[in-house]
């Protein structure tokens with residue numbers, strides 16, 4: 105079964121084609137250069153650029169997958185959460201294609217795309233685990249029992265992990281988006297140079313908080329007795345380590361308390377090199393050892409392959425969406 109999915113929730117115009125759960129094409133046109141001048145995503149600029157990029161990205165995906173629209177069995181698009189105007193472009197395109205080719209349309213929750221991305225192409229498919237979704241807008245700790253059966257165990261009480269990366273990068277004078285910049289600079293720094301707080305680590309619940317850490321970095325920058333440029337790499341490494349310490353320890357602790365042996369880590373922040381390594385090392389050292397599933401780096405940040413994967417799961421269960429369906433900028437993940 106071939107699924108074509110479109111992702112336009114924010115600043116990436118993405119189209120992917122899957123044959124069952126195998127990725128035939130995953131094309132992404134990033135708008136980062138357009139938004140960098142503003143220090144963040146400008147919603148109207150994003151929507152208009154999706155309109156411009158949609159056709160070329162679609163044609164590129166069809167060519168890469170060596171297929172054409174008549175061979176697609178299901179058309180899907182991200183329905184939220186995200187920017188309303190941006191979501192509308194992808195939704196309208198996918199619905200028009202479904203209508204023209206007399207095929208079903210499936211609306212997909214972007215967060216479910218991230219959540220299930222570690223299982224894409226995995227021989228065992230989706231299986232029970234503790235899942236951590238760390239993106240620009242969300243930090244969710246979920247007990248995943250099966251497809252569609254998610255229990256929300258913890259979330260951030262203030263900033264999302266990716267948001268903290270982006271805000272701290274801004275304080276350090278690094279360009280948008282800050283996550284990849286901190287990742288790169290941290291490799292040259294000492295993670296023990298500054299002793300930043302590990303918020304919420306001692307609490308028994310599974311929630312996170314990153315605003316105290318962000319403030320600690322700000323005060324440290326204000327009190328520096330050397331030039332910021334000299335301290336930057338150490339600040340990046342120490343900040344990053346504090347975030348990763350909390351994320352890894354709380355995720356592993358939840359898995360141990362639930363008796364789950366598998367961790368599924370997803371979202372843009374799971375592209376981070378140190379985070380990936382720390383999860384693998386700490387899960388292997390846990391008692392009992394835990395297995396870690398993380399999507400390849402290109403499938404951790406926003407992409408349409410993860411949307412197609414969820415659509416394929418839904419298509420097999422007959423979970424089609426009406427063409428009259430709306431987008432929802434605040435769409436939540438259905439959790440019990």
Ligand code: KG4
Pocket residue numbers: 218238239240241242265266267269270281282283284287371372373374375376377404405406
């Ligand atoms: O999942 P995503 O692409 O978009 C959302 O759904 O939000 O996540 C974007 C977030 C941004 O905050 C970005 O700075 C962060 O993921 N990010 C990273 C890295 N790559 C992207 N954070 C840390 N290290 C990275 N390598």
Ligand code: ZN
Pocket residue numbers: 214218239240371372405406
């Ligand atoms: Zn995302």
